[in-house]
Amino acid sequence: MVDLALKMLLDDKGRFLATVLGVGFAVALVLIQMGLFFGLLENASITIEKLDADLWVMARNAPNVDFGNPFPETHVQRVRSIPGVARADNLIVWYAVVALPTGAKESVIYYGLEDFGRWAFPWNVIEGSTADLRRGRFVMLDESAERRFGPFAAGDTREFQGLSLKIIGRTREARSFTTNPMAFIDYQLAQRLSPEELSGQTTFIIVKLEPWADPRTVRDEIQRRLPYNDVHTQAEWMSISRRYWIESTGLGLTIFLTVSIGALVGVVIVAQMLYASTTEHLAEFGTIKALGGRDIEVCGLIAEQAMFAAFLGFALGLALTLGLDPLLVQLDMKLSVTPTMAALVFVATQVLCLSASIVSFRKVRSLDPAIVFRG
């Protein structure tokens, strides 16, 4: 079969290129916005995901993992005695001010645990051993801290809340949503850094269940024993932590608006290009009708053109997005474009480009085939 749709489309290379570029940039805008958004959201819950705790105990209404409130550390004993609990530990997540060699001060979010190795946390240690953290006033820093702290190496010291700590290692990929660098220190040292708030206190209890234990049953029992605390499963806590940033910062709305505008720009470009092309080829569409082509077949030609432009535009947009990733990494920004997201954007691109064809469909449906006799 002769593919008139594509031949017609490719006959005007300039217009075709402009259409594909328009769709491509709109797709890139959408993918980059969504990719950065989900990349940020991943940071919002990455420590929850990587800690592999089945349940999290926290102060009532703690909004997310970065903003826990203190409660008595002795509560962990009540949790450990519950049948089905394999292990439970106190975890401190708090903020400290770090004095830099330049004299400047930066904030850091630090995680304090008694036994990091038992929780396989942090998950990507590239230098040093977490087992050494309990041996003195030592700290592990994520390598992303170099962006704000400047270069550092194992053996260097930095002042955390006025206390001099020695850097004994570094991690990778440990970032919070707030973009504050992440540090890892011994639990008791964590309390010492902020004695007014954290003496005898913890901000979380992390719980690992026995394989046979029912999470809901154990959670309910913990809640019964600690009525003034909240207890969440890992999945719930990840969702709560992410939702906090989406709702409280207006980030969700901003991203939604930006993505919508990007999509709208793409639709307008395709609609305008297709309509101009349809108007220019009216005589040909009239001829097709005169030869016996039905309206749906003529509309099918236009739909094929829209979908082809959408396909190539999506490919270009995706290539632009993925090509930009190394640059974003250099800027310490995380782009999270999953196959599912890409597939959804692909489908949306096709649907929107087809929608953009509706004006052209109406034009050809109302076309009188007798136009072929009007010269």
Add this chain to the structure above:
Amino acid sequence: MVVLEARDVTKSYHEGPHEVQVLRGVSLAISRGEVVALEGPSGSGKTTLLCILGCLLGADGGRLRIEGREVDPRRPGRLWSIRRRSIGFVFQQYNLFPSLTAMENVVYALNIRGWRGLRAMREAERVLGAVGLSDRRSFRPRDLSGGQKQRVAIARALAGAAPLILADEPTGNLDSDSGAQVLELFRGLAREENRALLIVTHDPAVRSIADRVVAIRDGSVIPLES
């Protein structure tokens, strides 16, 4: 065998508050292998009649039969199937698809008629050979002369065995030599292929190839010569 039979066909248009009667009871019949020329001054209703006979437009009254099947003007949505099955068109402006080659122009028309694959290719090669353009089948319309374009259009109309060919001023954009060649081709093919051919024209040269000449005057068709 009668391919087209029109009886007492009427058609009027509304121009503002006025009703203009364009066709007032036109009757015409054309048989296979017959060439009929239709003459008439501008505004006489030739194009309207052609559109009705070609099932591009529904008549207000009268009867129209194509290959013995009644054409129902109350069902304009079915006219496309009659055009697809039974009618080939040749237009004054050629109306070829500029992005397709000569071969592809013919194959595309066959695709519309339901012909596919090798069957369509072979039929396209046959009709292009019949109009003497086998060596131009890979050329696009912009690379063909006016006469060659019209021959491609004729090949397209003939492809697929439609029994009725309607031609609107087929020599209108051609010089006299090209026009004469096209007319001879028309006549030969109409007879060899046993098609019914109606040519709407101002060109007196068409009379030389027509079996019958009719004129349309004041909305009616009158025979002139045969």
